[in-house]
Amino acid sequence: MTLKAVETAMQVCPVEIAVAVLGGAWKLTIVKNLIDGPCRFGELGRRVGPVSARVLTRQLRELEADGIVSRTVFAEVPPRVEYELTELGRTLEPAxxxxxxxxxxxxxRLTQRN
Structure with a gap:
């Protein structure tokens, strides 16, 4: 999220910032699954559910750009990449x-009504 976007959102409500950062498809599910610790891309995709690799990649990149998730590439063959919550991302655990x-x-409640 850019500084200009943050400033605009703050004029409305801080909740708008949270929604802008975490409101993307699968983002909260990604964060929830990373609370348990680092995870490789394939495993994260299986945990998250029916999400395409393209969408998962885009959401992870956005979370990384916003400082919520970090990406670590290990110098191994075959290459290994892990994603984990940053210190800022960990602050989302209670929420x-x-x-x-x-x-x-x-x-x-919905089930009880129907």
Missing amino acids: VAWLDDWGATYSS
């Missing part, structure tokens, strides 16, 4: 846990 609980509660 992700809360959203996970809220989603489960909401889903349960």
